[in-house]
Structures are given as structure tokens and as C-alpha cells.
Amino acid sequence: MSNLRIAVQKSGRLNEDSMRILKDIGISIDNGKDQLKAAARDFPVEVFYLRNGDIPQYLKDGVVDAAIIGENVLIEKGNDIQFVERLGFSKCKVSIAVPKESNASSLKDLAGKRIATSYPETVKKFLVEQNIDAQLHKINGSVEIAPNIGLADGICDIVSSGSTLFKNGLKEIEVLLKSEAVLAVSPQINAERKAILEKIQFRIQSVLKGRNSKYILLNAPNDKLENILKLLPGMRSPTVLPLAEKGWSSVHTVISKNQFWEIIDELKANGAEGILVCPIEKMVL
Numbered sequence: 422m423s424n425l426r427i428a429v430q431k432s433g434r435l436n437e438d439s440m441r442i443l444k445d446i447g448i449s450i451d452n453g454k455d456q457l458k459a460a461a462r463d464f465p466v467e468v469f470y471l472r473n474g475d476i477p478q479y480l481k482d483g484v485v486d487a488a489i490i491g492e493n494v495l496i497e498k499g500n501d502i503q504f505v506e507r508l509g510f511s512k513c514k515v516s517i518a519v520p521k522e523s524n525a526s527s528l529k530d531l532a533g534k535r536i537a538t539s540y541p542e543t544v545k546k547f548l549v550e551q552n553i554d555a556q557l558h559k560i561n562g563s564v565e566i567a568p569n570i571g572l573a574d575g576i577c578d579i580v581s582s583g584s585t586l587f588k589n590g591l592k593e594i595e596v597l598l599k600s601e602a603v604l605a606v607s608p609q610i611n612a613e614r615k616a617i618l619e620k621i622q623f624r625i626q627s628v629l630k631g632r633n634s635k636y637i638l639l640n641a642p643n644d645k646l647e648n649i650l651k652l653l654p655g656m657r658s659p660t661v662l663p664l665a666e667k668g669w670s671s672v673h674t675v676i677s678k679n680q681f682w683e684i685i686d687e688l689k690a691n692g693a694e695g696i697l698v699c700p701i702e703k704m705v706l
């Protein structure tokens with residue numbers, strides 16, 4: 422049986438979370454840091470450690486079958502590489518920014534001006550769509566410094582917390598796209614490796630559902646049970662077990678991780694006690 426060849430970023434912002442998700446789905450790799458390729462111990466997978474920007478071409482050429490990569494890079498390289506799963510990490514925006522004292526308030530206002538960026542193809546696409554003529558300067562890093570050194574009137578770069586923009590006296594005026602890490606697939610993948618990829622996808626979905634959910638246990642007075650159950654949807658429905666103490670029940674269920682803080686006050690107002698919220702490692706519906 423052949424191995425699925427999966428690319429991850431060798432070093433940088435995606436590396437750690439990519440390795441963590443592989444580990445969480447049971448793919449363990451004995452990785453010497455300077456290794457460029459490693460076979461998994463217990464799954465037919467080989468991991469290739471590559472530069473993020475090189476991965477779309479490797480996918481296109483079929484040198485690797487799949488990759489964990491920023492969606493923004495797939496868009497920039499424009500090779501029609503599809504992805505099958507959003508992975509929920511490395512969330513960021515690709516935005517247009519200008520010096521904070523500038524009057525420009527959208528990409529349109531940069532018509533005839535100079536834009537510095539590491540993502541020229543992405544910017545070009547938006548300029549063409551909006552019929553704007555602007556001059557693009559490709560730079561590979563520290564893009565935010567370009568307006569301060571007189572190289573450009575505006576920039577297009579990745580924005581996450583916004584602190585790099587702030588530190589460089591810039592303001593975001595337009596979000597071109599939102600991005601996160603995705604599981605991308607080579608158009609050349611064969612049937613045997615596709616079957617392995619589908620197993621990986623299933624495992625990833627179980628891990629991501631688990632990460633987005635919490636297991637909640639609480640004690641409820643029976644006369645308030647109906648109200649409490651209304652606040653708590655479950656995978657099918659909550660489990661209710663009698664407590665040794667008369668008039669009380671134990672309620673167990675799964676909720677989305679964001680829901681807890683929204684319902685906690687109402688749970689308490691309805692007499693819920695001993696509320697425990699536990700992480701879920703994996704979830705198969």
C-alpha cells in the first residue's frame with residue numbers, strides 16, 4: 422500500500438498547530454528538526470516539511486497529495502487547488518492599510534497610487550474586479566514599513582490582532598479576504614491515496630468537533646428540570662440520572678464551547694449546582 426504524502430510548513434506560524442492536529446488524529450512522527458521528510462509510525466502517511474509559499478506548486482505537480490496550508494496562499498498562487506476542510510487555526514485577514522493620517526478609505530482611493538505587498542496576485546485580482554489602476558510593489562516581508570520609508574502609499578498584508586499595523590502608524594481600510602489553515606488536495610491524487618485522505622478527513626472532523634464542544638455535568642432540582650433541559654441541547658438529548666438524594670437529578674450533555682457563558686446565569690437561576698465543564702478529545706456523531 423502506498424503512503425499519502427502530506428505537506429506541512431517546515432517552520433513558521435502554521436507548523437506547531439499542523440503538527441498538533443496530526444498528533445491528535447493519531448499520526449505520530451519521529452521528527453528530527455532538520456528532517457525534510459518523515460514517515461508516520463502507525464498510519465500510511467509521509468510528512469514533507471516545506472515552505473508555505475512552495476506548497477501550491479507541489480500540490481499542482483502531484484509531488485505531494487495533500488497539505489496543511491493557509492487559504493490565503495492558495496488564493497495567491499491561484500493554481501485551482503481545492504481544499505476539503507477548514508482547520509480552525511491561523512485565522513487572519515488579508516487587508517489593505519494606509520498611514521493613519523491618509524484620507525483613503527477603500528481600495529478605490531488607491532487608484533493611481535503605489536501598493537506594497539507580498540500578495541500581488543491577490544491584490545491584482547481585486548484591482549481588476551473593481552477596475553482600478555494602481556502600481557504594485559512586491560516585497561517579501563516587513564511590508565508594513567513600506568509607507569514609512571516612502572516606498573508606497575498603501576499596503577496589502579496579513580492582519581490578525583492589528584498590532585503590527587498600529588505599531589507602524591497604519592490603519593486597515595479594506596478587508597480583501599479572510600483566511601485560516603485548510604487541508605488542501607492535489608488535483609493529481611490517486612484513488613488509493615484519496616481513500617487514506619478520506620480517513621484523515623474523518624479523524625480531523627472528529628477532533629475539530631471535539632475542540633468546539635464541551636461536556637457539561639450538573640445537578641438539577643427535579644422541579645426545575647424541565648427549564649434546565651430547555652437550556653441544554655444535547656447530541657441527541659441530555660442524559661438525566663437520579664441522584665441518591667431525593668428530588669435531584671444529574672444532567673449530562675454536550676454543548677458548543679461558546680454556549681456555556683451564555684447559559685450559565687440561567688442555569689444557576691434555575692437552581693443548577695455542581696456544574697462541571699470538561700474538554701472533549703474527539704467526537705463522532
Ligand SMILES: Nc1ncnc2c1ncn2[C@@H]1O[C@H](COP(=O)(O)OP(=O)(O)OP(=O)(O)O)[C@@H](O)[C@H]1O
Nearest residue numbers: 433434435472473474491493494511512513579581
Ligand atoms: N499574524 C498572523 N496571525 C494568524 N495567521 C497568520 C499570521 N501571519 C500569517 N498567518 C498565516 O500563517 C501562514 C504562514 O505564515 P508565516 O509567516 O509563518 O509564513 P510565510 O512567511 O508566509 O511562508 P514560508 O513558509 O514560505 O516562509 C500565512 O500564510 C497565513 O495563512
Ligand SMILES: O=P(O)(O)OC[C@H]1O[C@H](OP(=O)(O)OP(=O)(O)O)[C@H](O)[C@@H]1O
Nearest residue numbers: 562563578579580581582583584585586
Ligand atoms: O495583526 P498582527 O497580529 O500584528 O499580525 C500581522 C503580522 O503577522 C505576520 O507577520 P509575521 O509575524 O508572520 O512575520 P513575517 O513578516 O516574518 O512573516 C504578517 O505578515 C503581519 O506582519
Ligand SMILES: [Mg+2]
Nearest residue numbers: 433434562579
Ligand atoms: Mg509571516
